[in-house]
Amino acid sequence: xxxxxxxxxxxxxxxxxxxSWKSVKQSIIAAxxxxxxxxxxxxxxxxxxxxxTWSSQQYFQAAENFLW
Numbered sequence: 001x002x003x004x005x006x007x008x009x010x011x012x013x014x015x016x017x018x019x020s021w022k023s024v025k026q027s028i029i030a031a032x033x034x035x036x037x038x039x040x041x042x043x044x045x046x047x048x049x050x051x052x053t054w055s056s057q058q059y060f061q062a063a064e065n066f067l068w
Contacts, residue, residue, distance in 0.1 A: 005029055008023070008039070010022055012048065
């Protein structure tokens with residue numbers, strides 16, 4: 001069991017409700033705390049961009065259905 005892999009997590013809220021969360025061990029062994037924090041920030045940013053894209057598509061689809 002490799003305990004050098006740090007655990008990271010994030011929680012995204014919308015209107016005070018949790019819409020997405022994740023808590024896992026990082027897939028790489030970081031050489032420093034700064035590197036581990038950078039990797040965690042990168043992972044959370046990817047999730048945020050994915051959710052933003054998905055929610056934009058849902059909004060425009062709903063608006064299109066409403067208008068037509």
